[in-house]
Amino acid sequence: MCGIVGGVAERSITNILIEGLKRLEYRGYDSAGLALINAGQVLRQRRVGKVVNLEQAVNEADLMGSLGIAHTRWATHGKPTEDNAHPHISGPVAVVHNGIIENYQELKDDLEALGYVFTSQTDTEVVAHLVHDALKSAPNLLKAVEQVVPQLKGAFALGIVHTDYPDELITVREGSPLVIGVGIGENFISSDQLALLPITNRFIYLEEGDIARLTRDSIEVFVNGQPVERPIKELDATVSNASKGEYKHYMLKEIYEQPEAIQQTISQALNGNTLRDDFLKNADVDFSQIQNVQIIACGTSYHAGMIAKYWFEQLINLPCQVEIASEFRYRTPVIVNHTLYVCISQSGETADTLAALRDTQKRAAEKNIHIATLTICNVATSSMVRETHHSLLTLAGPEIGVASTKAFTTQLAALMLLVLKIGQVKQSIAADEISSIIADLWHIPKVMLDTLQKDKEILRLSDLFKEKQHCLFLGRGTEFPIALEGALKLKEISYIHAEGYAAGELKHGPLALVDNDMPVVILAPQDDMLDKLKSNMEEVQARGGELFVFADETSGIKEKDRQHVVLVPNVNALLAPIVYSIPVQLLSYHVAVLRGTDVDQPRNLAKSVTVE
Ligand code: G6P
Secondary structure (H helix, E strand, O other): OOEEEEEEOOOOOHHHHHHHHHHHHHHOOOEEEEEEEEOOEEEEEEEEOOHHHHHHHHHHHOOOOOEEEEEEEOOOOOOOOOOOOOOEEEOOEEEEEEEEEOOHHHHHHHHHHOOOOOOOOOOOHHHHHHHHHHOOOOOOHHHHHHHHHHHOOEEEEEEEEEOOOOOOEEEEEEEOOOEEEEOOOOEEEEOOHHHHOOOOOEEEEOOOOEEEEEOOOOEEEEEOOEEEOOOOEEOOOOOOOOOOOOOOOHHHHHHHOHHHHHHHHHHOOEEOOEEOOOOOOOOOOOHHHOOEEEEEEOHHHHHHHHHHHHHHHHHHOOOEEEEEHHHHOOOOOOOOOOEEEEEEEOOOOOHHHHHHHHHHHHHHHHHOOOEEEEEEEOOOOOHHHHHOOEEEEOOOOOOOOOOOOHHHHHHHHHHHHHHHHHHHHHOOOOHHHHHHHHHHHHHHHHHHHHHHOOHHHHHHHHOOOOOOOEEEEEEOOOHHHHHHHHHHHHHHHHOOEEEEEEHHHHHHOHHHHOOOOOEEEEEEOOOOOHHHHHHHHHHHHHOOOEEEEEEEOOOOOOOEOOEEEEEEOOOOHHHHHHHHHHHHHHHHHHHHHHHOOOOOOOOOOOOOOOOO
16 A cells, blocks of 8 residues: 655655655555655656666656655556656645545545646645645645645545745644654654664654644644644564565565464463463453454454454354454444454554444444454554554564465464453353463464475475466365465465365355366365365365365375375364464465566555555
8 A cells, every 4th residue: 555754854865765665665556756845846756666766766866855755656546657656746835645535526626626737637636736725825834734634535644845844744644544753853754664663763653633743853743723742652672674584575584484473472471371460451341241252354364353253152152253344344233232342453554444443433432332342463553553442462573575474373373362361251261271272372383383394395386386277275164264365365476366165165166166277275184174174175086176285194184196285283273273374375475486476565455455
């Protein structure tokens, strides 16, 4: 999704803006641009494609300036062309924007009637003209922006500069993330703090509705024209600066980081084979009152939620529903007293999940229904973490690859901890069962390391996929969501059409697709469903399908003609989905590399989907 970087300093900030945009590349974008204010002029360059194209243009034009804004655009309104790339200019005003201005068409009609000429098809350009126009009556740039914001409908974050205000950067947060990076004698903005980590570790997290004016030495934040205080938070120095290191792609690095990420995530909650007393304690939610769980999430995070449903119901007898946020938010679901709403999100900023959360909280308050909310998230400072009663952090470190890997498996570990915690409080699970599951959880990083050793075998199998057009993933029980996740990974990064199915559904449709040319991936841990799964494998083979089986080493499943087997170390069936994520991730990764796709930034996709 789109990214914003901006700053005001004494030195020229051209390189800071370009480096900041590069650090946002992982989010997915299709064009980039930058504008600097210098000697009463707006100096702008924009390019389609990667940030290096912009960098080259900026270097050739020798652009310098100590006040500026920059942007990576992921097209929503209008194609990815140079004219549609940000910043957009109206006379002395330049604007970058994330999000969507929903009423831009009517605003555009009004502005055209006033004589403003539009040079792009974007919704953003209206903001530049509106600010330009507001300055005819407003006493200064800040006041002009304050007049414009109430006219805009939708979700947005803005960075605005003006040639007559060479030491002033105005920024707005209204439904789209925006942080201020606090420097010494210089200040910055970005839609993602990651962009600013090389220059500062001190941040102000703006709240919805905030408008801020930054100069070199001051930061003022206003709500409805009144100054407000926003604390400066210092980020832990351990927040990694995210580099690929020895790996060819971030995705591969992140796959390999999983054992450590799981270890970190569970360590925060455990004391030997028991849950720490202070784990999820210091909040105003009494888990003993919880009667239902409703999980809301998107994409890979939704698959984590699907697995947790099995755990909540099987282990602690607590009813659990899971729904994708983009449906949940628009269908007026019944809000039931004593329900725990769990948002699962790597970023904590996904527009649909956030909107579903806010809408639920609002409706519950209106109807006086008692609910609790909790976020499982990888970004401690995100909107979701800040807006729910509880948060449970996945300590996976920054995830850069668009296809989620370590965030997913750490979400699973966190969800298991949550299930055990609620079960303990509600006394719906025996203490020795908790200890035994925790002992198995501690063992998971080692099992994951052993599974990663299978990388070369998986690479060999990948070669058989590279020419395929379609692929089926099958699993049962908690491996069904892993089948969905495997199919999602493969389609996201290799562009092979893939479907995940519950193996028991095979006869109800997908069997019709099976022929000589259809690879079928099977997830076969040692669990109660193994025999049934073996029958499903027979059904596929009888129709000429080629099987690629990730099977428990004790499963008895062996290599044979058109049946390729990679043995996975034996693991507690309950926790198997964490481990079986690895082979499907590696398979997708290698197939994508063999097909020559852009693994870390697949076409048309974004890391953090902050617009609908
Ligand atoms: C995008 C990403 C996925 C991610 C999904 C939900 O589609 O490409 O990897 O699973 O958003 O994101 P979240 O940050 O809420 O987990």
